[in-house]
Amino acid sequence: MTPIPQIKSPWRTLSLLLGFGFLYAPILILIVYSFNESRLVTVWSGFSVKWYYELFQDKLMMDGVVLSLSIGVMTATMAVVVGTLAAFVLTRVGKFTGETGFAFLITAPMVMPEVITGLALLLLFVSMSDMLGWPSQRGAMTIWIAHVTFTAAYVTVIIRSRLNELDQSVEEAAQDLGATPLKVFFLITLPSIAPAIAAGWLLAFTLSVDDLVITSFVSGPNATTLPMVVFSSVRLGVSPKINALATLIILVVSTATFIAWWMMARNEQRRRNEIAMAAKAS
Numbered sequence: 001m002t003p004i005p006q007i008k009s010p011w012r013t014l015s016l017l018l019g020f021g022f023l024y025a026p027i028l029i030l031i032v033y034s035f036n037e038s039r040l041v042t043v044w045s046g047f048s049v050k051w052y053y054e055l056f057q058d059k060l061m062m063d064g065v066v067l068s069l070s071i072g073v074m075t076a077t078m079a080v081v082v083g084t085l086a087a088f089v090l091t092r093v094g095k096f097t098g099e100t101g102f103a104f105l106i107t108a109p110m111v112m113p114e115v116i117t118g119l120a121l122l123l124l125f126v127s128m129s130d131m132l133g134w135p136s137q138r139g140a141m142t143i144w145i146a147h148v149t150f151t152a153a154y155v156t157v158i159i160r161s162r163l164n165e166l167d168q169s170v171e172e173a174a175q176d177l178g179a180t181p182l183k184v185f186f187l188i189t190l191p192s193i194a195p196a197i198a199a200g201w202l203l204a205f206t207l208s209v210d211d212l213v214i215t216s217f218v219s220g221p222n223a224t225t226l227p228m229v230v231f232s233s234v235r236l237g238v239s240p241k242i243n244a245l246a247t248l249i250i251l252v253v254s255t256a257t258f259i260a261w262w263m264m265a266r267n268e269q270r271r272r273n274e275i276a277m278a279a280k281a282s
Contacts, residue, residue, distance in 0.1 A: 027250065034243035041238050051240040052248075058241060064229035065245075068209050071140060071225065075147040076205035080197055082148065083155025083204075088185075090156075091163040107157065109150035118217030121146045125218060138220035146218045147208040154207065155200035162196035163189075192271075195264040202260055206253075 033041055037048035055061060086106050090099070109117060125142050129135055135142055166189070174184045190197075212227040219225065233239060 030243050031247045031250065034240065034247040036240060036243075039240060041240055041243060051244040055241045055244045055248075060224070061226075061229055061241070061245065064224055064226040067140065067223060068226040071144050071147060072205045072208040074144055075151055075208040076201045078144075078148045079151040079155045079204040080201050082152040083200055084159055084193075084197065086152070086156045087160035087163055088189075090160055107153050109153040110157070112150075114150075114211075114213040117150060118146070118214040121149065121214065122217040137222075138218055139223040142218045142220070143215055143223060143225065146214050147211060150214065151204035151207050154203050158200045158203065159193055159196045162193045166192055195268060198260055198264055202257070 033044070034051060035047050035049060036044055037050070038045035090103055090106075121142075125135055125138060171184050171188055174188055175181065179187070210227065211225075212231060215225050215228060219228065230242060230245070234242065
């Protein structure tokens with residue numbers, strides 16, 4: 001069968017360039033102006049790295065970075081645990097009473113407006129403080145609980161889709177050979193869904209570090225995350241330090257994403273090679 005020749009249209013290339021330009025041109029401009037010597041972010045007056053130095057001297061900004069990264073790591077880790085368990089229940093456990101309601105409650109935070117979620121969590125923490133005496137005050141702990149609440153939904157969807165794609169005959173064969181369900185999960189299921197877990201962890205971390213609305217409801221005076229610091233400073237005028245901070249975040253996130261993609265691609269290729277070798281041997 002003769003393959004259909006692909007026609008290279010200049011309009012297709014132009015549309016692609018315009019699309020990428022619309023997405024990434026503002027980011028490139030932000031990076032360039034992070035090296036601007038002028039205090040005005042829209043006026044170029046020369047190359048300088050002084051705003052990076054002033055950024056690291058800003059204690060409030062650095063405290064916000066440390067708090068956001070700490071909460072982000074803890075949130076992503078707990079969201080992966082909760083999301084993996086929820087996805088496993090929805091895909092590997094048989095029909096049970098309340099399955100539809102359970103699936104709805106798991107995915108509800110994805111479609112719920114953040115203002116409503118933040119207000120509901122605020123009322124929950126206030127009620128718990130009045131009845132149980134905990135939490136005594138809102139801070140990093142309440143932010144962490146709130147972030148886990150809505151990020152676990154995204155992790156569940158990602159891991160659930162991966163579990164639905166797996167061939168359960170391998171797990172059933174392992175159980176027929178005497179492996180316990182726990183051993184099957186850790187030796188067969190978990191390595192197979194590792195790329196989805198890594199993707200869910202990165203997404204949960206990004207959502208946690210980026211969140212502003214829900215955090216504003218559940219945070220306290222002693223817990224100010226990076227988005228809250230940036231938002232409060234931007235209201236008084238955009239400082240070149242914000243450009244420097246954004247440039248560093250872009251660099252770190254891009255590097256981490258590339259490393260995660262490379263590791264997942266290598267593991268997936270290794271898994272495919274093992275499957276191909278097993279097929280040839282049989």
